[in-house]
Amino acid sequence: MSHSVEILSVGTELLLGNIANTDAQMLSQGLSELGLNVFWHTVVGDNPQRAREAVALAKKRADIIITTGGLGPTCDDLTKNVLAEAFGRRLVFDEGSAQRIRAYFQRTGRPMTDNNLQQAMLPEKCEILENDWGTAPGCAFEAEGVHVIMLPGPPSECQPMFQYRAKPYLLSLSEGVIASHTVKLFGIGESTMEAQLREQMNAMSNPTLAPYAKEGECELRVTAKAATDEEAQALLQPTVKQVRELFRDKVYGVDVPSLEYVVLKGMGEKGLTLGTAESCTGGLIAKRLTDVPGASQVFKGGIVSYTDGIKESVLRVPEHLLTQFGAVSKEVAAAMAQGARQVLRCDIALSSTGVAGPDRDDWDNEVGTMFVAIATQEGTHVRALHLGNRPMRERLRTQTASHALDLARRYLAGLDYGD
């Protein structure tokens, strides 16, 4: 069984460029993981004629059509009307959906107008995909050998509607289950990772290996298909183990959300506290740590010392280090981490100092020259980075923050610092 999928997005805001089509990306990723082939993305505006044309095309060239958007009252429920028409179905009023819509407005205390109830009109004999994240229900049906799934447009609704409603429907089309694990890596480039895996990736069919790169990190998605979850897991485990062995200390976790999450969790488990002293990253390390709900159990605080004066007065970096080596130096990075550890009274402190650009600093250090350090009760370690001056300021800062977090991750895991 080899399905071909078309994702059809309806929304003038996409054609005006007000938003990017992140729904199509999210769906494509999820569908690929299900082993379904996405061959087309199409976007049309809130225009019945072009929507009809698009549906007629999709019906010819795909056997699964997934639509996003065009379900709300502001667009006259364009998508439902056009799809129902194309497959010769009437729209019928669904009292269950109407009740859910009324309840939603009651719960959020917003006034409901009559056209909100239009959203309870759904194609006859469809499976209703209940929307717990907004008002417009989705739906799914099969007709003329084509499966049609309609999802709401707002990403905060589309994502859970796919995850919890459309995915089970799609899984019921195929026999068996799909399971996956994501191995997260830091400290290795995507091309190096791919080069080491290429032969293996090409030779594998179940499980499959898919590499992704994002913001200076890499991840490998291992996906298997089997009759039961146990069998899928049995297929996955050897590959996950193999990947772990291949990339050893570059692997910072499996199925974990981020490097900062791993650091906070590891420290929480050990009852340790964390603090930061940031120069070039300007608060980014602290920001990333506090992006994680519950960070306050571990993270006590941070100092952003953007001038030498603050490094001296707040972080207690000795003046002679600043005059002798300059703020962007191994010595100052170490002193910042040590100072933060004292001032913030934490077990572990991380620091960063460097030149994020656009220009060299007063000491003529190149853009991309960075130092990150960790201070613990065992001592202090500094990692020197030469990130090159080609990436943008934002990317340099993100990478530097990740390197600082990587030091903490390695310390917690009992690894050497890898420098």
Next chain:
Amino acid sequence: MSHSVEILSVGTELLLGNIANTDAQMLSQGLSELGLNVFWHTVVGDNPQRAREAVALAKKRADIIITTGGLGPTCDDLTKNVLAEAFGRRLVFDEGSAQRIRAYFQRTGRPMTDNNLQQAMLPEKCEILENDWGTAPGCAFEAEGVHVIMLPGPPSECQPMFQYRAKPYLLSLSEGVIASHTVKLFGIGESTMEAQLREQMNAMSNPTLAPYAKEGECELRVTAKAATDEEAQALLQPTVKQVRELFRDKVYGVDVPSLEYVVLKGMGEKGLTLGTAESCTGGLIAKRLTDVPGASQVFKGGIVSYTDGIKESVLRVPEHLLTQFGAVSKEVAAAMAQGARQVLRCDIALSSTGVAGPDRDDWDNEVGTMFVAIATQEGTHVRALHLGNRPMRERLRTQTASHALDLARRYLAGLDYGD
């Protein structure tokens, strides 16, 4: 002359969901500003047959086809081959492009392989769009009443190639010039803004007004078309003035990149320095300020005080305020800003404290309860925010950071704090 545009993106990575189609968004925004109607986005993979189908469709339904991706050696220059074939053109070797490709590899010190030179094969009689940001040149030609423009896929190339190569080509299709100004607003919702403008927007044709919302801020793009830039500016000025008068102190700038930029620039001009004390925003205010190149002229540093202990020991918040009112209070927000102003020895300090969730704090404050404060030589002002508990943690933090920056912006502009 009313053109209809189709954006055709070629790349399997889009269908796998490895990346979002941000090229299509960027192009759609740019094309809308030129007054061109984008009616279709289509994505196909690196697959000649489906690419041919897509081009055949685009040729029928659009009179401007803009392609992204599929120009490099790894995909056998799919896009160029398919488009040239569809319009009956041969590909011919362009020595000028070959020289530029050789020079690019020499400059970046990377090894060049023969298939890189394939990129110098271009449709006969096309206008070559030189690529100063990568290796693959773009091109443009007109055939059978359709304009075809091919651009490289990587966003870091596609964006400048559109801006500096495709846009001039498109402008030459229309007579006259297009000019625009962007009015930036904070402290007003998109729907309120739109409601106040709807009639005006619908009545206007030149200039046009387009609202955008992003991350708790709004902007209004005013775009005019005229024979000369002077005439376009003459059309724009009254509308910009009108919008400024309508939204008064909500307008924080015209053609400025961000709120943080406006704050840093305003303080730099007055020779003032800035510091931050952050609790719920966890370093985000400092991070946003230091995103701006040259921030160190104004921004001295910040304290992220994620625990009461740090608020007391580093920021010198009196203990009795913490025990009497709790960390999430008007009183502590004020004391944090005052403390930061002293500790960081800066002219102006901003602070934040609040509950970013997911749970209420120990004092049973609701998620979304936030206080931001500003301390200056004239005194201290606190703004209380009730952002509701519906938005996500990240969004709550972004909005809170923006409110803190808004206090500084208002102080600098001599406005009241608007609370």
